[in-house]
Amino acid sequence: MILGITGQNHDASMALIDGQNIVWAAHSERYSRTKNDEHLNSEIIKDMYQYGSPTSVVWFEKPNQKSLRRLWAGQTPWYEHPKHELKTLGLGRLPIEYVGHHESHAAGGFYTSGFTDASVLVVDAIGEWDTVSIWQADSKGMKKVWGKKYPNSIGLFYTAFTDYLGLKPNEEEYILMGMAAFGKPVLAEYFKKEFFTKFKGPNFKLRHNLHRGCRWWENLGGVNKFDIAASVQAVMEEYLVNTVNWIKNNLPSNNLVFMGGCALNCVANSRIANIYKNVWIMPNPGDAGSAIGAVAAYTKQHLTWTTPYLGTDIDRELDIESIVADLLNGKVVAVANGRAEFGPRALGNRSLLCDPRGPNAKSRMNQLKKREEFRPFAPAILEEQADMYFDMPVQSSPYMQFVARCRLPEAFPGICHVDNTSRVQTVNHAHNPKFRSLLELWYEKSGCPMLMNTSLNIKGEPLVNSWADAQRWQQLNGVQVF
Ligand SMILES: [Fe+2]
Numbered sequence: 427m428i429l430g431i432t433g434q435n436h437d438a439s440m441a442l443i444d445g446q447n448i449v450w451a452a453h454s455e456r457y458s459r460t461k462n463d464e465h466l467n468s469e470i471i472k473d474m475y476q477y478g479s480p481t482s483v484v485w486f487e488k489p490n491q492k493s494l495r496r497l498w499a500g501q502t503p504w505y506e507h508p509k510h511e512l513k514t515l516g517l518g519r520l521p522i523e524y525v526g527h528h529e530s531h532a533a534g535g536f537y538t539s540g541f542t543d544a545s546v547l548v549v550d551a552i553g554e555w556d557t558v559s560i561w562q563a564d565s566k567g568m569k570k571v572w573g574k575k576y577p578n579s580i581g582l583f584y585t586a587f588t589d590y591l592g593l594k595p596n597e598e599e600y601i602l603m604g605m606a607a608f609g610k611p612v613l614a615e616y617f618k619k620e621f622f623t624k625f626k627g628p629n630f631k632l633r634h635n636l637h638r639g640c641r642w643w644e645n646l647g648g649v650n651k652f653d654i655a656a657s658v659q660a661v662m663e664e665y666l667v668n669t670v671n672w673i674k675n676n677l678p679s680n681n682l683v684f685m686g687g688c689a690l691n692c693v694a695n696s697r698i699a700n701i702y703k704n705v706w707i708m709p710n711p712g713d714a715g716s717a718i719g720a721v722a723a724y725t726k727q728h729l730t731w732t733t734p735y736l737g738t739d740i741d742r743e744l745d746i747e748s749i750v751a752d753l754l755n756g757k758v759v760a761v762a763n764g765r766a767e768f769g770p771r772a773l774g775n776r777s778l779l780c781d782p783r784g785p786n787a788k789s790r791m792n793q794l795k796k797r798e799e800f801r802p803f804a805p806a807i808l809e810e811q812a813d814m815y816f817d818m819p820v821q822s823s824p825y826m827q828f829v830a831r832c833r834l835p836e837a838f839p840g841i842c843h844v845d846n847t848s849r850v851q852t853v854n855h856a857h858n859p860k861f862r863s864l865l866e867l868w869y870e871k872s873g874c875p876m877l878m879n880t881s882l883n884i885k886g887e888p889l890v891n892s893w894a895d896a897q898r899w900q901q902l903n904g905v906q907v908f
Contacts, residue, residue, distance in 0.1 A: 429480035429520070430721035432530075432713050434506060435487075436462045436596045439768075440470060441717035442477050446730045448538075450477035451768040452737040453714055456891035462597050466515055473738055483512065483520045484724040486716040487527035491554035495576060499637060525723040527553025528686075529568070531711070534719020535683035536563040538731040539706035545677040547669060550686035550712070551581035551596065552637075558628060558669070562677055567726055571677070572628055577635040580665050581688050583621060586636035587658040590643065591651050596687075602655050603691055604801050607845045609652030611660035618661060625661075627668025663694045670701050680704060685719075687712040689827075690770065692849055696828045699819040709734040709825035710769035734825060735775055735858065737766030738891050744860050749908050750867045753781055753877070758794055760882055760907040762896035764860060766889065771826050772881035773851060774806060774861035776889045782878040787840035791878060794903055796885055802848070805841040807876035808865050809852040815876065816850050823850050824857045841878055851879060882907075 427449070430441040441451035450473075455461055457469035474480075485508045496502065512518050525533075531548040546561035546568065557579035560572040588602050589595040620643075624631040634640070645654070670682065682702040689695065689711035699705050708715050708731075722729055744763045752759050758780040767773050780791055782805055791803055804826055805815075812818050815838075816830035823830075826849050832838060835846040842848055855862045869875045882890045882899065890896050896907040 427478045427480045428721045428725070429474070429483045429517075430486065430717040430719070431466070431483060431508070432486045432717045432720070433466055433508060433511060434464055435713050436464055437712065437714040438464050438466050439714040439717040440466065440474055441721065441736075441768075442474055442480060443718070443721040443725075443729065444478060446727060448718055448729055448731070448736060450474060450736055451718055452766065453768070453888070455888040456737065456766060459887055459895075461886065461888050466511065468515065471515055471517070480517075480520060483517065483522040484720040485522060485524045486530040486713070486720040488524045488554055492527075495555050499576070523724055525720050526556075527716070528556040528559040528573070529723045530716035530719035531685040532559065532561045532563070532568055532683070532719075533723035533726070534715050535685035535706060535708050535711065536561070536568060537722035537726075537728050538708050538718065539681070539683050540728075540731065541679075541681040541683070541704070541706065543679045544681040544683045544706070545673045545679045546683040546685065547673060548686040549581060549666070549669075549684075549688035551585050552576050552579055557581060560628060560673060560677075562679070563683070564679075574628065574630070577637060578630065578632045579636070580630065580662065581686070582636045583632065584658060584662050584688070586640040587654065589639040590641055591655060595639070599687070600690065601798070601801070603659060603693055604843070605652050605655035606659035606693070607656075607843050607847070608800060609650065609654070609656030611656045612653050613649055613657035614660040614664070617657055625665070627665050628672055630665065659693065662688070662691065663697055666691075666694045667697055667701070670698050674701060681706070683707070685711045685715075692827050692829050693847075696819045696830070699828060705820070707827050709827070712770075715769070733857075734767055734769050734773060735765040736768040739765045740893050740896070742893070744864070745908055746860075746864045746867055749779075749864060750871055753779065753868060754871060756781065756790070758790055758905065760896070760899065760903075760905055762882060762890050762893065762899075762907050766891055769825065772879065772889060773825065774853070774858050774879065776882045776891075778880050778882050779806075779877045781872065781874065782838050782841045782876055783874055785839055787838075787878055791840065791880060794905065795880060800844070802843045803841055803878045803880045804849045804851060805838070805876040806851040806853055806861070806865065806879040808862075808869060809854040811875040812850060812852045816848060818850065822854070823852045824854070826851045838876075841876075
């Protein structure tokens with residue numbers, strides 16, 4: 427078995443691969459309870475050993491190249507070599523291989539896609555040096571055909587404005603994306619001139635190094651933060667659409683794989699899905715997913731993708747009858763059951779659920795979640811019913827990677843954003859049998875084929891991981907966890 431590791435970056439993670447099977451994958455933060463934890467810990471390693479013992483390690487990037495870039499950028503070169511960290515964690519005896527950061531992203535996407543050939547686009551803030559890369563992948567392997575290097579980075583542009591708007595860079599980019607729907611992209615053309623000397627797609631050149639943010643930018647026109655967010659989002663979408671069109675016109679495959687942290691931008695993803703019919707975005711396309719990608723980059727073998735439920739197991743019966751009874755009584759229900767989601771989103775195994783109908787659904791949920799009022803919640807819906815309620819850009823969306831216009835926004839205001847779109851999770855039996863059964867019984871009793879779904883976490887903490895975490899949540903909130 428090979429252990430893939432992402433570490434010393436935001437969101438450390440591990441994945442255990444046995445031949446073509448991903449047997450376990452998890453985020454470090456879920457065990458340390460520190461959001462976006464960059465280090466590994468003894469608890470995650472203890473959990474890994476329940477699934478097997480690795481014989482070697484593949485690290486998701488090349489430390490020497492990263493050190494060099496950090497030196498070039500005026501940062502400390504490398505504060506802890508991976509070998510040293512592994513030794514501290516009792517894994518020092520294992521041989522270790524290193525693969526490239528963008529190569530890990532590309533391989534994680536292509537080798538889990540099920541495609542025999544694909545064009546692969548990777549866009550993130552920064553790897554060792556790469557910030558955008560385009561690959562041609564087929565039975566002979568993957569070949570990089572185009573790349574852009576630091577300090578030119580469209581991801582850093584987005585992250586710099588995340589920071590500018592008072593949000594946490596490398597973590598709260600999704601909030602900027604949500605804010606964008608409330609604004610108008612009045613500064614998009616200005617940003618393209620002020621921040622870029624060249625803006626095409628895939629090619630571009632930044633006028634400034636944005637690694638340390640852009641707080642120096644003077645908002646002379648006093649443009650409100652929602653219009654700024656809309657403008658940043660518009661620039662990102664235009665770049666990605668241009669780039670994907672370029673790929674379509676220049677590379678032979680009919681299949682597109684999109685990876686890197688920017689592939690978490692589900693609004694942009696929906697526009698990309700209009701260009702390519704066959705799009706695969708691994709459910710954890712950012713650096714944490716590269717724990718799987720690193721192994722794929724090293725073995726160059728296809729992996730059988732069956733599920734994102736790859737983490738800690740809470741092996742208990744799920745009392746679906748009682749859950750549905752509570753939902754029918756208008757209650758918010760907490761579920762912590764089965765294996766934890768590998769990826770940023772709760773997909774039914776560590777979720778808070780409630781009836782999405784009516785004007786009060788959102789405030790009911792917010793009594794527990796206590797988050798910004800402007801942010802909507804997502805719907806989880808029986809897959810075959812999705813088209814009736816949403817204008818779906820893709821046939822199936824089991825990992826909440828795309829947004830779709832809701833056909834009945836007045837009936838479901840809690841799951842609709844201000845622009846009447848929803849980040850839809852479609853559920854069929856193969857995706858998650860227990861969650862599917864729950865939705866089926868809910869539909870049978872209520873006539874409503876969807877539930878409002880959000881992550882089960884204590885504010886400021888990562889998703890609930892173990893049953894002990896779930897019990898702590900229960901004590902704090904006075905709500906039973908199923
Ligand atoms: Fe990355």
